[in-house]
Amino acid sequence: MTAQVRWGVLGTANIAAHAFLPAMRAAGGVATAVGSRDPERSAAWASDNEVGRATTYGDVLAADDVDAVYIAVPNDQHVEWAARAAATGKAVVCEKPLGLNLAEVDDLLDRAGDALLWEAFVFPFHPQTALLRRLCSPGGPIGGAREIISEFHFRVTHPDNNRWQAAQGGGALLDVGCYPIRLARLLFDADAAVRVAATSATTPDGVDAEFAAVLDFPGEQRLLFSVGMRRCPSTYTRILGDTGELRVSNPFHPTDGDTVELWQDGERSEVWAADPAPAFQHAAQHVADVVRGATRPRHLASTDARGNAATLDMARAAVPA
Numbered sequence: 001m002t003a004q005v006r007w008g009v010l011g012t013a014n015i016a017a018h019a020f021l022p023a024m025r026a027a028g029g030v031a032t033a034v035g036s037r038d039p040e041r042s043a044a045w046a047s048d049n050e051v052g053r054a055t056t057y058g059d060v061l062a063a064d065d066v067d068a069v070y071i072a073v074p075n076d077q078h079v080e081w082a083a084r085a086a087a088t089g090k091a092v093v094c095e096k097p098l099g100l101n102l103a104e105v106d107d108l109l110d111r112a113g114d115a116l117l118w119e120a121f122v123f124p125f126h127p128q129t130a131l132l133r134r135l136c137s138p139g140g141p142i143g144g145a146r147e148i149i150s151e152f153h154f155r156v157t158h159p160d161n162n163r164w165q166a167a168q169g170g171g172a173l174l175d176v177g178c179y180p181i182r183l184a185r186l187l188f189d190a191d192a193a194v195r196v197a198a199t200s201a202t203t204p205d206g207v208d209a210e211f212a213a214v215l216d217f218p219g220e221q222r223l224l225f226s227v228g229m230r231r232c233p234s235t236y237t238r239i240l241g242d243t244g245e246l247r248v249s250n251p252f253h254p255t256d257g258d259t260v261e262l263w264q265d266g267e268r269s270e271v272w273a274a275d276p277a278p279a280f281q282h283a284a285q286h287v288a289d290v291v292r293g294a295t296r297p298r299h300l301a302s303t304d305a306r307g308n309a310a311t312l313d314m315a316r317a318a319v320p321a
């Protein structure tokens, strides 16, 4: 094992170019290879993004100079490529949602065994989330988190984008609804919701453009979320307790300019600025530390992914026909 963790990327994806690679490099890693279905596209992508070489998905997985694999292909292909990657013994970070439903996630976890496999939610590793957890503790300034009101809206303008394709696992619930669910499970310390009411706006192709839901968690804790792919961007989130509330500009990908505000009795009493580092950096650093044997893995898919998939299934099933 070299001191520098060597990454291979599956898919010449936007998220890999704009979020993963800069953060992985900031965490001290290097990208040795990118795999693609198309040699011309991957050669150009490798050159534009300073990745060592362009090759196929299979060659990335077989490569001796790849310690960890980042998978950024459309949602319907996550399980297959994550299972193949996990079988190589390399560390694997697969984009969210890990599977299209709980049955797929269970199949993947079964095939992956005790592999180092993470679903690519990065905020559990972010210092802002550690701050939220501290502020939400029962003795903390908001008197414990009882309700989360969260949105994740943005515009997906290109009709060919995989988010608009039913066959590729598109739709707002899977693409962005998974974030507030992950946040609520983390802050409520709960595995999954116990009851869900939901509604959605669906295209003629059966893709949910917008999705909203009320989810009950154990202990009378509640998540209300609204997500979608055709409104102006917002990740604004309120976390409410008996004695105060937190207003969070971006709980999912905090970066320069994002804040957490503490409000008590109608007054803003404190403000924290987010770490300006790339939002993916802390997660990339964690994986690198695990690969080097410097720390024990946290938030592996084997412990964290089932509850998200189960809650997504409940939300989907709760939409009236």
Ligand SMILES: NC(=O)c1ccc[n+]([C@@H]2O[C@H](COP(=O)([O-])OP(=O)(O)OC[C@H]3O[C@@H](n4cnc5c(N)ncnc54)[C@H](OP(=O)(O)O)[C@@H]3O)[C@@H](O)[C@H]2O)c1
Pocket: 010, 011, 012, 013, 014, 015, 016, 035, 036, 037, 038, 041, 042, 072, 073, 074, 075, 077, 095, 096, 097, 120, 121, 122, 162, 175, 253
């Ligand atoms: N964690 C996060 O914050 C975050 C943010 C955005 C997106 N994501 C996730 O990342 C994944 C990629 O999203 P993206 O927006 O970056 O997608 P994208 O730019 O469209 O990239 C997807 C890549 O998948 C590969 N691919 C394989 N089969 C394909 C097919 N049949 N059609 C289209 N592409 C195919 C393509 O690479 P080749 O042609 O080179 O093989 C393509 O470049 C999704 O699962 C998404 O949910 C996560």
